[in-house]
Amino acid sequence: MKELTVAVAGCSLVDSLYANVNTSSRAFQSLRSKKNGDGGLREGELTFADALEKFSHKNYGEILSSLTNGEKPTARNLGGPAIVGAINAAQALYSYPVHFSFYGATGKDEKGEFIRSIIRKTPVDIRNYVTLPGATPGTDVLSDPAGNNGKGERTFINALGVCSDYTPKHLPESFFKADVVWIGATALVPGLHMKLSSLLKKAKKNGAVTIVNTVYDFINERKNPDKAWPMGDGTEAYKYIDLLLMDWEEARRLSGKEFFGEIMGFFVNSGVGAFAITRGAHAFFVWSSGRLFMPRNVTELPVSAKVDEILAAHPEKRGDTTGCGDNFAGGFASSLLRQLSEGKEPGTLDIYDAGAWAAASGGFAIFTVGGTYLEKKKGEKQAYLKDLRDAYMLQINRI
Numbered sequence: 001m002k003e004l005t006v007a008v009a010g011c012s013l014v015d016s017l018y019a020n021v022n023t024s025s026r027a028f029q030s031l032r033s034k035k036n037g038d039g040g041l042r043e044g045e046l047t048f049a050d051a052l053e054k055f056s057h058k059n060y061g062e063i064l065s066s067l068t069n070g071e072k073p074t075a076r077n078l079g080g081p082a083i084v085g086a087i088n089a090a091q092a093l094y095s096y097p098v099h100f101s102f103y104g105a106t107g108k109d110e111k112g113e114f115i116r117s118i119i120r121k122t123p124v125d126i127r128n129y130v131t132l133p134g135a136t137p138g139t140d141v142l143s144d145p146a147g148n149n150g151k152g153e154r155t156f157i158n159a160l161g162v163c164s165d166y167t168p169k170h171l172p173e174s175f176f177k178a179d180v181v182w183i184g185a186t187a188l189v190p191g192l193h194m195k196l197s198s199l200l201k202k203a204k205k206n207g208a209v210t211i212v213n214t215v216y217d218f219i220n221e222r223k224n225p226d227k228a229w230p231m232g233d234g235t236e237a238y239k240y241i242d243l244l245l246m247d248w249e250e251a252r253r254l255s256g257k258e259f260f261g262e263i264m265g266f267f268v269n270s271g272v273g274a275f276a277i278t279r280g281a282h283a284f285f286v287w288s289s290g291r292l293f294m295p296r297n298v299t300e301l302p303v304s305a306k307v308d309e310i311l312a313a314h315p316e317k318r319g320d321t322t323g324c325g326d327n328f329a330g331g332f333a334s335s336l337l338r339q340l341s342e343g344k345e346p347g348t349l350d351i352y353d354a355g356a357w358a359a360a361s362g363g364f365a366i367f368t369v370g371g372t373y374l375e376k377k378k379g380e381k382q383a384y385l386k387d388l389r390d391a392y393m394l395q396i397n398r399i
């Protein structure tokens with residue numbers, strides 16, 4: 001087995017759930033948006049905390065306290081597609097000499113401690129996770145069980161916190177010297193997103209394999225709802241990406257296209273080496289140019305049937321679908337890394353194996369609340385995912 005170093009940068013934050021927020025309350029209604037783009041709250045949508053501060057002329061601490069009656073969150077989880085994906089990949093590769101290091105920032109506060117305490121229970125190295133002045137990034141999820149005519153409604157407030165100050169100057173040379181450079185969900189780390197192509201270019205120049213996974217780009221969606229989202233700073237970044245992982249909505253908005261054929265055509269011709277596009281409980285799509293994985297036309301692959309079987313037999317195992325996509329990305333990346341560690345040459349990697357680890361990991365995420373499973377003992381998740389992966393290979397007739 002070859003040793004590999006994986007440097008991961010991008011979005012890592014705390015998801016805080018407030019399970020009983022009354023959206024009809026005076027506090028909520030006074031913060032409600034009056035017209036598009038004014039920074040006020042909208043039921044079922046995401047607002048940025050700084051926009052809400054400008055809208056209400058109050059600081060975010062005060063705002064949150066008024067919305068939640070000063071109560072503590074019902075539950076807190078580690079979130080963010082970069083860290084959640086990296087943790088899954090690291091757990092899946094527990095027995096391989098693949099070393100993961102996360103590059104990012106928290107504030108010097110209790111939330112930052114919380115994030116570190118979680119990651120310390122995983123194989124991901126946080127020596128490059130720095131502390132900056134300011135608040136740890138987070139998403140507050142305000143859930144009103146009586147909202148939306150009794151169907152329940154969730155409203156999100158994202159505080160970028162120190163993620164708005166994290167820029168390429170915080171990335172040391174070690175980041176670019178890794179064998180694999182993985183940049184995740186930088187649409188929520190604007191300083192990195194605006195320099196995405198130069199970061200990837202530098203990594204490629206050093207001979208790294210590059211992976212990018214995406215997140216809904218609220219900033220560009222607000223700015224230009226009628227235009228395709230840029231891949232960071234434009235479209236140049238695509239040619240420096242060896243593996244690109246997205247969900248359907250992100251693929252649609254990044255391509256700026258509406259129809260299946262056009263969306264696939266956009267990414268096939270974008271310059272990336274391979275991609276996968278997920279669609280929740282529906283089948284996902286993979287494609288490879290032949291750069292790392294063997295060449296493959298756009299291919300539809302099902303989600304894991306075994307996960308459905310397990311949930312049908314054990315309804316008590318159901319957690320939620322938070323982080324399915326992040327874990328899917330981690331599973332896909334883990335297969336790429338494992339095959340490289342096994343000494344496979346570029347152009348010979350098996351994309352079905354990657355799809356199988358991805359579907360296993362995305363499915364496994366449903367068994368937990370939040371996106372990160374903390375192992376009771378090392379190797380536990382690798383073994384579980386391997387069983388799901390093997391069942392998946394049978395499901396798609398690859399064994």
Ligand SMILES: Nc1ncnc2c1ncn2[C@@H]1O[C@H](COP(=O)(O)OP(=O)(O)OP(=O)(O)O)[C@@H](O)[C@H]1O
Nearest residue numbers: 247278279280281303323324325326328359362363
């Ligand atoms: N209900 C489900 N049953 C089985 N597998 C699922 C289900 N939902 C999601 N998955 C797995 O997870 C993958 C990713 O899901 P999805 O497309 O919802 O990602 P996402 O939109 O990026 O989610 P998030 O950003 O919340 O993590 C799917 O391709 C599938 O393999």
Ligand SMILES: [Mg+2]
Nearest residue numbers: 215247325326
């Ligand atoms: Mg996602």
